[in-house]
Amino acid sequence: MRLIFLIIFFNASWLSAQQIVTLNGEISDAANGESLVGAVVYIKQVEGGAVTNVYGFYSLSVPPGTYDVEFRYVGFNTQNMILKLTENMRLDIELEEIGKELKTVVVSANREDANISDVEMSTAKLDIKSILKVPTFAGEVDIIKSIQLLPGVSTVGEGASGFNVRGGGAGQNLVLLDEAPVYQTSHLFGFFSVFNPDAVKDVKLYKGGIPPQYGGRLASILDIRMKEGNNKSYEFNGGVGTVFSRFSVEGPIKKEKSSFILAGRRSYVDVLAKPFTDVFDNGAALYFYDLTAKANWDIDDRNRVYLSGYFGRDVFKFDERQGFDWGNQTGTIRWNHLFSDKLFSNFTGVFSDYDYGFSFGDDASDTFDWSSNIKTYDFKPEFNYFLDAQNEIVFGAEFLFYEFEPANAIGVSDGFISDISLDKKKSLETSVYFGNNQKINERLSTQYGLRISSFRYLGGGNSYSYGTAIPGERKPWIGTQTYDNMETIAHYEVLEPRASLRYTLNPTSSIKGSYNRMNQFIHLISNTVAATPIDVWQPSTNNIKPQTGNQIAVGYFKNLQGNLFETSAEVYYKWNNNQVDYIDGADILINEFLEGDLLSGDGRAYGLELYLRKTRGRFNGWISYTLGKSELKIDGVNYGTDMAERKGQWYPNRFDQRHNLKITNNYQINDRITLSGVFSYLSGTPTTFPNDRFSQQGYVIPLLKNERGNVRIPDYHRLDLSVTWDNVYFGKKGRKNTDYFVFSVYNAYNRRNPFAIMFSQGSDRQPSDEPVETMASQISIIGSFVPAFSYNFKF
Amino acid sequence: MKKIFILLIAFAFFACENIISPELEPSLEQYVIDAWLNDMPGSQKIFLSKSNNYFISELPKLLSGAEVYLTDEDGNRYDFEESAEGYVWGDSLSTSFLQVGTSYQLNVSIDGIRFSGTSEMNPVPPVDSITFKYQEEDFTTAEDYYLA
Numbered sequence: 037m038r039l040i041f042l043i044i045f046f047n048a049s050w051l052s053a054q055q056i057v058t059l060n061g062e063i064s065d066a067a068n069g070e071s072l073v074g075a076v077v078y079i080k081q082v083e084g085g086a087v088t089n090v091y092g093f094y095s096l097s098v099p100p101g102t103y104d105v106e107f108r109y110v111g112f113n114t115q116n117m118i119l120k121l122t123e124n125m126r127l128d129i130e131l132e133e134i135g136k137e138l139k140t141v142v143v144s145a146n147r148e149d150a151n152i153s154d155v156e157m158s159t160a161k162l163d164i165k166s167i168l169k170v171p172t173f174a175g176e177v178d179i180i181k182s183i184q185l186l187p188g189v190s191t192v193g194e195g196a197s198g199f200n201v202r203g204g205g206a207g208q209n210l211v212l213l214d215e216a217p218v219y220q221t222s223h224l225f226g227f228f229s230v231f232n233p234d235a236v237k238d239v240k241l242y243k244g245g246i247p248p249q250y251g252g253r254l255a256s257i258l259d260i261r262m263k264e265g266n267n268k269s270y271e272f273n274g275g276v277g278t279v280f281s282r283f284s285v286e287g288p289i290k291k292e293k294s295s296f297i298l299a300g301r302r303s304y305v306d307v308l309a310k311p312f313t314d315v316f317d318n319g320a321a322l323y324f325y326d327l328t329a330k331a332n333w334d335i336d337d338r339n340r341v342y343l344s345g346y347f348g349r350d351v352f353k354f355d356e357r358q359g360f361d362w363g364n365q366t367g368t369i370r371w372n373h374l375f376s377d378k379l380f381s382n383f384t385g386v387f388s389d390y391d392y393g394f395s396f397g398d399d400a401s402d403t404f405d406w407s408s409n410i411k412t413y414d415f416k417p418e419f420n421y422f423l424d425a426q427n428e429i430v431f432g433a434e435f436l437f438y439e440f441e442p443a444n445a446i447g448v449s450d451g452f453i454s455d456i457s458l459d460k461k462k463s464l465e466t467s468v469y470f471g472n473n474q475k476i477n478e479r480l481s482t483q484y485g486l487r488i489s490s491f492r493y494l495g496g497g498n499s500y501s502y503g504t505a506i507p508g509e510r511k512p513w514i515g516t517q518t519y520d521n522m523e524t525i526a527h528y529e530v531l532e533p534r535a536s537l538r539y540t541l542n543p544t545s546s547i548k549g550s551y552n553r554m555n556q557f558i559h560l561i562s563n564t565v566a567a568t569p570i571d572v573w574q575p576s577t578n579n580i581k582p583q584t585g586n587q588i589a590v591g592y593f594k595n596l597q598g599n600l601f602e603t604s605a606e607v608y609y610k611w612n613n614n615q616v617d618y619i620d621g622a623d624i625l626i627n628e629f630l631e632g633d634l635l636s637g638d639g640r641a642y643g644l645e646l647y648l649r650k651t652r653g654r655f656n657g658w659i660s661y662t663l664g665k666s667e668l669k670i671d672g673v674n675y676g677t678d679m680a681e682r683k684g685q686w687y688p689n690r691f692d693q694r695h696n697l698k699i700t701n702n703y704q705i706n707d708r709i710t711l712s713g714v715f716s717y718l719s720g721t722p723t724t725f726p727n728d729r730f731s732q733q734g735y736v737i738p739l740l741k742n743e744r745g746n747v748r749i750p751d752y753h754r755l756d757l758s759v760t761w762d763n764v765y766f767g768k769k770g771r772k773n774t775d776y777f778v779f780s781v782y783n784a785y786n787r788r789n790p791f792a793i794m795f796s797q798g799s800d801r802q803p804s805d806e807p808v809e810t811m812a813s814q815i816s817i818i819g820s821f822v823p824a825f826s827y828n829f830k831f
Numbered sequence: 832m833k834k835i836f837i838l839l840i841a842f843a844f845f846a847c848e849n850i851i852s853p854e855l856e857p858s859l860e861q862y863v864i865d866a867w868l869n870d871m872p873g874s875q876k877i878f879l880s881k882s883n884n885y886f887i888s889e890l891p892k893l894l895s896g897a898e899v900y901l902t903d904e905d906g907n908r909y910d911f912e913e914s915a916e917g918y919v920w921g922d923s924l925s926t927s928f929l930q931v932g933t934s935y936q937l938n939v940s941i942d943g944i945r946f947s948g949t950s951e952m953n954p955v956p957p958v959d960s961i962t963f964k965y966q967e968e969d970f971t972t973a974e975d976y977y978l979a
């Protein structure tokens with residue numbers, strides 16, 4: 037930290053020697069007061085400017101003089117001003133949205149040529165207004181499904197949890213909702229994501245070139261920012277869909293000073309079906325809901341406070357005693373404070389609780405209840421120092437405290453109660469970081485920084501030591517040491533350098549490169565890719581080291597025909613250490629000695645991402661293609677014939693997908709009707725199947741080869757179609773009220789994509805002189821096309 | 832449990848199930864020695880075969896030309912003779928040579944490879960009672976049934 041302040045101090049004193057004035061303020065949407073993230077302030081005379089940060093704040097320092105200043109944001113009318121700057125000036129700007137006819141942009145960037153001119157690469161920004169027309173399952177707008185249409189992002193298949201970025205696991209993505217970590221992004225086993233699009237303002241995915249303010253996961257950061265709420269007038273949004281309905285209300289608490297938003301969704305299969313079936317009479321339940329709330333107060337020009345919360349839950353019960361349930365709860369409090377015209381600060385306090393569990397049992401004397409949770413407390417001071425038109429410095433710190441409850445399990449057998457719960461685990465992750473966005477000259481811009489993190493695995497409770505075993509076998513427990521509450525059991529310190537640069541070749545093309553190192557201190561241990569709520573999160577301990585990831589990426593970006601077409605090609609290479617896998621026959625659930633079942637080794641992933649997008653016109657859309665490979669090398673797994681040392685050989689991990697092709701098209705027939713189609717093709721991911729069978733006393737026994745991922749599941753492909761009909765009821769132009777109706781067909785050509793493949797044997801009793809039948813059957817969750825509709829309104 | 836979970840999802844959606852035959856690598860052809868010996872009267876049988884691909888539903892084929900014998904702790908040797916049903920010691924009138932509490936070593940030589948294994952014949956715990964429990968139909972089963 038001392039180093040950071042020295043740099044700032046040095047720069048500040050250097051600057052005071054010159055005559056400099058600062059222009060700063062906020063840029064917001066004139067219609068509802070929502071701050072605009074990534075809006076541009078451009079000064080012609082200095083050929084440079086500033087971009088608003090995530091709170092809509094900008095600051096720009098120039099020598100005194102008269103300047104032509106442009107305020108612009110894609111989809112909004114640009115405002116031009118001639119400003120005579122003789123002293124520091126605060127200027128809050130409101131931009132008006134452009135009329136409807138031009139608004140067919142789908143995934144929008146900050147500026148029309150932002151993909152060329154920004155230093156950032158391997159990132160994608162989604163504007164929530166613009167993903168409305170992408171057909172999705174059950175006609176619902178879905179953030180996680182939308183980002184899967186971008187290059188480098190994929191999923192293992194239907195009903196799989198979360199998403200995979202550049203060959204990484206779902207547990208290697210950090211998903212932040214207003215800066216609070218969200219551990220489970222799926223509703224209903226992966227069919228819907230937990231984020232209500234009505235309450236989301238801005239989504240940004242970092243696949244590479246990750247700036248130093250983020251850390252803690254290897255593969256990606258998905259930063260979701262919630263709307264602040266209309267601070268001018270009341271607004272109601274809602275939708276009635278096939279699976280669930282949504283409703284939101286937002287409005288000013290005190291006009292233009294403070295506002296709120298409250299948005300909720302709930303599924304209603306259970307409510308609608310109740311009169312027709314007795315399935316729900318014995319206590320069975322099948323529903324999910326989420327509630328998102330946010331409020332903000334503009335105290336004065338220098339202070340603003342935000343309070344936001346999210347509560348979501350899935351309940352899935354077969355009867356009164358048996359079933360699954362899980363949910364996330366998050367709360368965020370933020371305080372924006374302007375120390376000076378150039379020094380913007382934000383202090384964030386976060387609480388997040390993810391709990392999940394299941395229960396089984398026939399009656400009160402035979403039950404099994406298991407639950408688990410992760411509580412996260414986070415405090416983040418963050419500073420933006422707008423040094424001059426060439427440098428924007430960011431620095432800050434993060435204090436993250438985790439409390440894991442790996443298993444809270446109570447079994448009752450014949451009335452005999454046994455508590456097999458495991459001890460809580462605590463850990464503290466602290467980081468400090470520093471970074472600078474520096475424009476070196478007209479052509480070359482850089483972004484560089486360093487994050488220093490430390491992780492402590494804390495008591496109280498027991499920590500175990502394990503002996504050595506043949507690689508791939510369970511490590512024997514050899515000792516237990518008891519620690520006091522908050523006593524350090526294991527301690528790790530890591531350095532994470534980050535750097536990106538952009539070199540502009542000409543006004544329509546640029547090349548970019550980036551390097552970043554990431555560390556992950558908490559690990560998702562899962563034996564399935566399905567979104568079952570029984571995954572286990574495990575902190576780094578004295579036995580499990582933090583995962584380390586390195587990535588280099590290089591890209592070429594080119595726009596054609598006046599930004600009508602955007603193209604890009606990126607290659608990436610990742611090399612990771614301390615990747616976690618488990619031994620054959622590992623016991624993941626309620627295992628006090630889980631660490632003895634875990635193995636660690638190296639990982640690598642590399643690939644090529646191609647992207648072509650037509651940004652405007654009646655016919656628009658994009659094609660994304662990824663060619664990728666992702667592998668692990670762990671001693672004790674896939675050692676082939678090396679029986680002596682069991683040195684592992686490279687084997688594909690569960691997210692290894694060779695091809696990933698997505699084609700998204702929109703065709704606007706007229707003012708009101710738009711047709712859309714999305715085609716997805718994903719190569720089958722590896723899995724481990726028995727290769728052989730043999731008989732033992734007439735019973736067939738499957739035989740697995742000493743090789744993980746020996747078989748690929750069938751390829752996944754699907755076509756979804758939709759029709760959007762705008763202004764169904766509220767027709768007339770110029771009216772504030774709008775509505776639209778979506779009819780969609782998911783899986784239009786009846787493809788039976790695999791969800792689960794099960795190996796089984798004929799169950800009938802066999803005569804001893806006939807062989808037992810063995811077979812594999814594939815379950816497709818969606819085995820036919822699924823039509824759905826939704827009606828959405830705003831008034 | 833996984834099955835229940837799939838069943839319920841299947842119930843809620845448009846699921847379907849197909850028999851598939853994923854491509855597997857050629858058979859590993861591992862030797863399988865199936866020796867289930869006891870102290871009951873009659874012959875003792877050991878079956879030798881090789882593993883085959885998972886989707887080939889065939890009765891295992893007997894490997895012929897092997898030398899199969901057991902030795903006990905005192906060095907007595909019991910040879911098993913090749914026949915159509917496997918490698919056999921004795922006939923239906925024989926009294927088993929195996930005795931509870933004794934350790935035996937099984938030796939098999941085939942295709943120039945020698946396998947051996949040791950096991951002790953342990954007593955079986957006596958069954959003192961059997962109870963039946965009525966199980967109501969639930970989501971795991973289609974019908975009511977009795978559990979012994």
